[in-house]
Amino acid sequence: xxxxxxxxxxxxxxxxxxxxxxxxxxxxxxxxxxxxxxxxxxxxxxxxxxxxxxxxxxxxxxxxxxxxxxxxxxxxxxxxxxxxxxxxxxxxxxxxxxxxxxxxxxxxxxxxxxxxxxxxxxxxxxxxxxxxxxxxxxxxxxxxxxxxxxxxxxxxxxxxxxxxxxxxxxxxxxxxxxxxxxxxxxxxxxxxxxxxxxxxxxxxxxxxxxxxxxxxxxxxxxxxxxxxxxxxxxxxxxxxxxxxxxxxxxxxxxxxxxx
Amino acid sequence: xxxxxxxxxxxxxxxxxxxxxxxxxxxxxxxxxxxxxxxxxxxxxxxxxxxxxxxxxxxxxxxxxxxxxxxxxxxxxxxxxxxxxxxxxxxxxxxxxxxxxxxxxxxxxxxxxxxxxxxxxxxxxxxxxxxxxxxxxxxxxxxxxxxxxxxxxxxxxxxxxxxxxxxxxxxxxxxxxxxxxxxxxxxxxxxxxxxxxxxxxxxxxxxxxxxxxxxxxxxxxxxxxxxxxxxxxxxxxxxxxxxxxxxxxxxxxxxxxxxxxxxxxxxxxxxxxxxxxxxxxxxxxxxxxxxxxxxxxxxxxxxxxxxxxxxxxxxxxxxxxxxxxxxxxxxxxxxxxxxxxxxxxxxxxxxxxxxxxxxxxxxxxxxxxxxxxxxxxxxxxxx
Ligand SMILES: Cc1cc2nc3c(=O)[nH]c(=O)nc-3n(C[C@H](O)[C@H](O)[C@H](O)COP(=O)(O)OP(=O)(O)OC[C@H]3O[C@@H](n4cnc5c(N)ncnc54)[C@H](O)[C@@H]3O)c2cc1C
Numbered sequence: 284x285x286x287x288x289x290x291x292x293x294x295x296x297x298x299x300x301x302x303x304x305x306x307x308x309x310x311x312x313x314x315x316x317x318x319x320x321x322x323x324x325x326x327x328x329x330x331x332x333x334x335x336x337x338x339x340x341x342x343x344x345x346x347x348x349x350x351x352x353x354x355x356x357x358x359x360x361x362x363x364x365x366x367x368x369x370x371x372x373x374x375x376x377x378x379x380x381x382x383x384x385x386x387x388x389x390x391x392x393x394x395x396x397x398x399x400x401x402x403x404x405x406x407x408x409x410x411x412x413x414x415x416x417x418x419x420x421x422x423x424x425x426x427x428x429x430x431x432x433x434x435x436x437x438x439x440x441x442x443x444x445x446x447x448x449x450x451x452x453x454x455x456x457x458x459x460x461x462x463x464x465x466x467x468x469x470x471x472x473x474x475x476x477x478x479x480x481x482x483x484x485x486x487x488x489x490x491x492x493x494x495x496x497x498x499x500x501x502x503x504x505x506x507x508x509x510x511x512x513x514x515x516x517x518x519x520x521x522x523x524x525x526x527x528x529x530x531x532x533x534x535x536x537x538x539x540x541x542x
Numbered sequence: 543x544x545x546x547x548x549x550x551x552x553x554x555x556x557x558x559x560x561x562x563x564x565x566x567x568x569x570x571x572x573x574x575x576x577x578x579x580x581x582x583x584x585x586x587x588x589x590x591x592x593x594x595x596x597x598x599x600x601x602x603x604x605x606x607x608x609x610x611x612x613x614x615x616x617x618x619x620x621x622x623x624x625x626x627x628x629x630x631x632x633x634x635x636x637x638x639x640x641x642x643x644x645x646x647x648x649x650x651x652x653x654x655x656x657x658x659x660x661x662x663x664x665x666x667x668x669x670x671x672x673x674x675x676x677x678x679x680x681x682x683x684x685x686x687x688x689x690x691x692x693x694x695x696x697x698x699x700x701x702x703x704x705x706x707x708x709x710x711x712x713x714x715x716x717x718x719x720x721x722x723x724x725x726x727x728x729x730x731x732x733x734x735x736x737x738x739x740x741x742x743x744x745x746x747x748x749x750x751x752x753x754x755x756x757x758x759x760x761x762x763x764x765x766x767x768x769x770x771x772x773x774x775x776x777x778x779x780x781x782x783x784x785x786x787x788x789x790x791x792x793x794x795x796x797x798x799x800x801x802x803x804x805x806x807x808x809x810x811x812x813x814x815x816x817x818x819x820x821x822x823x824x825x826x827x828x829x830x831x832x833x834x835x836x837x838x839x840x841x842x843x844x845x846x847x848x849x850x851x852x853x854x855x856x857x858x859x860x861x862x863x864x865x866x867x868x869x870x871x872x873x874x875x876x877x878x879x880x881x882x883x884x885x886x887x888x889x890x891x892x893x894x895x896x897x898x899x900x901x902x903x904x905x906x907x908x909x910x911x912x913x914x915x916x917x918x919x920x921x922x923x924x925x
Binding site: 353356357360471472473474475476477478479481482 | 549550552553554556557560561586589590591592595599603604605606610
């Protein structure tokens with residue numbers, strides 16, 4: 284069972300995000316980075332499939348600057364077999380279209396039964412890459428997947444996916460693109476022997492030229508801004524409870540406009 | 543200080559931190575109140591290789607160096623001091639002597655299941671009348687046919703209440719003094735005459751059980767002696783030297799938790815119309831804590847690095863243990879002070895850190911004994 288796992292390095296959810304003075308992005312210096320949590324579900328699922336079929340390969344494919352190697356190594360320490368690191372300034376910060384193009388180009392040299400993507404990356408939240416990648420490769424795609432059952436012949440899979448208020452079960456021919464949703468699994472921790480082994484596993488570095496892609500981004504990000512600071516709450520004081528309640532209702536209706 | 547570490551050391555620390563933050567920190571208060579360890583945590587740590595960090599992979603361990611080990615113990619202790627004791631005692635006091643002094647067969651039989659986390663081990667040196675002076679121990683081992691017959695009582699043994707395996711020291715010949723001391727290993731499930739006595743009620747590190755071990759005509763196989771007869775004291779001192787680095791790391795971890803929680807609290811607690819972190823009195827406490835903890839960390843890394851390189855590290859380990867534990871205790875006292883009345887109450891973990899920190903000044907050689915070790919090393923050089 285061979286899986287290709289697309290993995291993005293994102294700022295840690297615990298870090299305080301600041302917009303840079305030019306407003307063109309966030310300050311990345313001094314902040315901690317982690318594997319996009321949805322991609323961690325992907326890594327775990329790919330490892331479980333390999334373990335279940337007792338054969339195969341888990342390949343990690345990441346786009347990003349030098350530091351993205353750390354995240355690839357972490358996935359290798361969890362048990363993945365090898366990595367491909369696309370590191371090209373033109374692609375690293377490009378829009379989802381260009382990223383999906385580069386991923387599709389890199390995927391051409393890899394054998395896989397399934398490609399896993401996170402259903403979203405917690406930094407830019409576009410939720411587009413998985414779908415575009417499937418389009419570029421001409422593969423079926425199933426989004427928001429919470430359960431994966433691959434048929435013994437690896438020709439198809441039964442997948443469970445989140446829908447509003449419930450689950451949908453679909454059957455899909457393989458190979459396909461799956462986007463991972465929370466609930467898919469509990470990712471394992473890397474192990475110490477895994478960390479030492481990861482050191483020796485290959486990571487193939489590539490740039491856009493090596494992939495034969497010329498990046499043509501469709502979107503340009505114009506400006507980043509922080510959400511406005513929360514205003515102080517309003518206190519209704521010095522009234523009898525029935526009058527206070529009336530004031531609250533009025534405020535909810537006329538000022539907050541939520542009832 | 544990250545740039546002083548290798549990629550693997552950083553990964554090991556990050557793995558431990560992630561685990562500690564998400565699996566251990568949320569239950570630390572409960573473990574403290576219920577005076578219990580978490581078997582689930584121990585199992586998970588075993589799967590990660592943390593129950594045998596510096597034990598080679600072929601013996602079921604994690605195959606890492608001592609710097610990584612110190613980093614991991616600090617991260618675990620940052621979340622839960624008691625679990626820090628469990629891990630440090632198991633690794634440094636049980637796995638270490640088995641790895642260094644055990645014969646191949648003994649390693650296969652007694653080290654592999656421990657290092658891979660299936661069973662917990664403990665180390666029994668201390669007795670009621672042999673604390674700082676372990677050579678005064680009274681537990682005896684007498685050869686009888688194919689067995690050693692053991693008689694005596696061990697006190698204050700970390701993990702004693704849950705251990706399947708025990709490394710212990712006993713004398714085979716009282717007339718020879720310390721030259722009559724040897725160390726042995728046994729599987730308590732196969733040792734008639736062995737039992738766990740009282741489990742202590744302690745001030746802190748309550749996720750770690752501290753028990754009395756009783757040997758009453760207990761029989762263990764003749765081949766369960768570690769190394770040459772009479773080499774017990776030498777083995778003991780080597781074990782404690784290495785173990786001290788882990789206690790230093792435990793103290794550091796507790797100190798780091800204190801600093802983090804002090805920083806958070808000081809910035810959010812307002813008195814006189816502003817955060818208390820605006821007051822210089824509080825700022826100085828924070829600055830002192832941070833500086834002392836970094837200094838302790840560097841002492842720990844130095845000692846661990848020397849051990850990794852196979853160089854002498856007795857003095858450096860003693861310095862790291864003494865300094866880190868004093869710094870952690872001092873930080874905890876100041877941490878409680880910064881939180882004021884809230885620091886004294888159980889709603890915040892600060893008072894637990896203060897109770898947990900105290901033990902690091904006492905066990906694996908009190909800090910008085912560490913100073914003795916350091917001074918002995920200094921004076922030896924001048925002769
Ligand atoms: C929670 C806990 C866990 C423990 N875990 C283990 C374990 O797993 N295995 C194990 O074998 N032991 C363990 N111990 C025992 C521990 O190592 C001893 O308690 C410690 O070494 C001190 O011995 P003592 O308590 O007998 O104190 P004592 O030796 O009686 O010391 C009392 C005081 O006298 C001072 N003192 C003693 N001698 C000197 C000297 N020469 N110069 C100056 N001052 C001196 C000491 O520093 C101390 O302040 C544990 C203890 C505790 C409390």
